[in-house]
Amino acid sequence: MVGLTVPVFLELVEMKAKTASVLPFLLGVCFSWYNYRSLNLGILLAFFIAMFIFNMAVDILDNYNDYHHAIDEHNYKQKTNIIGRENLSVRGVFWLMSSMIAISALIGLILVYYTGWPLLVMGIICYLVGIFYSSGPRPLSSLPLGEFFSGPIMGFLITLICVYINTYQIFPWNLASLGKVLLISLPNTLWISNLMLANNICDLEEDENNERYTLVHYLGKKHSLKLFVIMNVVAVAALVCAVLVKIAPWTMLISLIALPFIVKQVKQFLSKQVKKETFICAVKILAVGAASQTLAFLLYMPFV
Secondary structure: OOOOOHHHHHHHOOHHHOHHHHHHHHHHHHHHHHHHOOOOHHHHHHHHHHHHHHHHHHHHHHHHHHHHHOOOHHHHHHHHOHHHHOOOOHHHHHHHHHHHHHHHHHHHHHHHHHHOHHHHHHHHHHHHHHHHOOOOOOOHHHOOOHHHHHHHHHHHHHHHHHHHHHHOOOOOOOHHHHHHHHHHHHHHHHHHHHHHHHHHHHOHHHHHHOOOOOHHHHHOHHHHHHHHHHHHHHHHHHHHHHHHOOOOOHHHHHHHHHHHHHHHHHHHHHHOOOHHHHHHHHHHHHHHHHHHHHHHHHHHHHHO
């Protein structure tokens, strides 16, 4: 495709945001081994490839739909959206995206054959949310629902799928097991939701101009900022709770060394909500918070 250089491709697929899927995956690996002593490495690698390809495709779809739905032709469509800004072929972007979705789905169906129907159900949910997040007459991202889908799907469901494919022979489908996975994935879930919330806070005026009425539109900026703080507090509390209920090793408390950094980023975002200047604060919180949680978990793995 003309104009699709490596830097442009990386921006088109939002590569800088891929920690939102990679870290929940790694956390699922740690949780599986710590609690069940079970890893299926071949299936795990195939799932990672399918997950990563689909995640890239969803971000392409997001840019593709934003380009088509944009009301602001001059500023957003031609200067902000990467498809218009880099003069990419719309048809070429569509076929690239469709091919990536098809490849990931094919890998997923092969994994379903080996692991069972629960993966099919979870996979369908991921695909439906991923596709309709920015598609259709009323995309989820244009409604006050984005935060409620992005965090739970990428934070909780990716971790749950990872745990299931590592333990599908023995995984008990009950509330206790699901509750444990929910607790261990709660920090990631909330930080990913906060990523969307911070993005919508920064883009409030632009979204309203393009008739995208997100959660921030209904809550107002003041209450949205309070929610941003609350979710960070709960995320950190969940880290401690996971150790207390013994579904994570004591080493995960080491991740609390990231707390001063998280507090600093929260304060910076509260002081100014400008996309090019402070949205990165939410990205840093997710990257550092989730990475410290996973690395602290990994520290204990050689002793298991």
